[in-house]
Amino acid sequence: AQSVTQPDIHITVSEGASLELRCNYSYGATPYLFWYVQSPGQGLQLLLKYFSGDTLVQGIKGFEAEFKRSQSSFNLRKPSVHWSDAAEYFCAVVPNTNAGKSTFGDGTTLTVKP
Amino acid sequence: EAQVTQNPRYLITVTGKKLTVTCSQNMNHEYMSWYRQDPGLGLRQIYYSMNVEVTDKGDVPEGYKVSRKEKRNFPLILESPSPNQTSLYFCASSRGQINSPLHFGNGTRLTVT
Numbered sequence: 001a002q003s004v005t006q007p008d009i010h011i012t013v014s015e016g017a018s019l020e021l022r023c024n025y026s027y028g029a030t031p032y033l034f035w036y037v038q039s040p041g042q043g044l045q046l047l048l049k050y051f052s053g054d055t056l057v058q059g060i061k062g063f064e065a066e067f068k069r070s071q072s073s074f075n076l077r078k079p080s081v082h083w084s085d086a087a088e089y090f091c092a093v094v095p096n097t098n099a100g101k102s103t104f105g106d107g108t109t110l111t112v113k114p
Numbered sequence: 115e116a117q118v119t120q121n122p123r124y125l126i127t128v129t130g131k132k133l134t135v136t137c138s139q140n141m142n143h144e145y146m147s148w149y150r151q152d153p154g155l156g157l158r159q160i161y162y163s164m165n166v167e168v169t170d171k172g173d174v175p176e177g178y179k180v181s182r183k184e185k186r187n188f189p190l191i192l193e194s195p196s197p198n199q200t201s202l203y204f205c206a207s208s209r210g211q212i213n214s215p216l217h218f219g220n221g222t223r224l225t226v227t
Contacts, residue, residue, distance in 0.1 A: 032213050043118070043204055043218030051213045090156060099212035100145065100164050101172070106156040
């Protein structure tokens, strides 16, 4: 079975600073990878996804993520954080053998300091 | 507007009293799924459905039932709720392909006393 690890439970960055949220997965092959964001009181919204091709993928709100097969990682980055980016971020994997099963990491809460 | 609608948003009930949380989507999506979110545990999949009349267990199905009689609806049923089912529940839908992103409802906060 696949698993997802987000090592950082909580991250605080200053507005305007760069951001990197870590995601590591465990799966026998390359899964389909997603990053979602959850604002307070809301459901999750897709930021970006990866399933093949260019290992650097661009998403909404200025986010990007890089897939590194050798490290089983799919880290999320943003060059300059805005106060509105404060939220909880989830990495998710879907195995390439079962489109129905999705596994989420425990989430990383981002706080943005003014 | 394309959306996934869950009802109710908040529910407080007592142990053993059957309840249903409804989920409806207006995007003609094949796939629907239920998750529960608990602090420090992320989202855990309860049940999912690839199409009408097809449902499968997720990672934490115990104590829950689902049905998919129509494409747009996927209710979550707790026949005999217990306090350990106190949680935030999310319904999601997608087109069902392996790279299809999930569209989430706004959640249902359930408290079982």
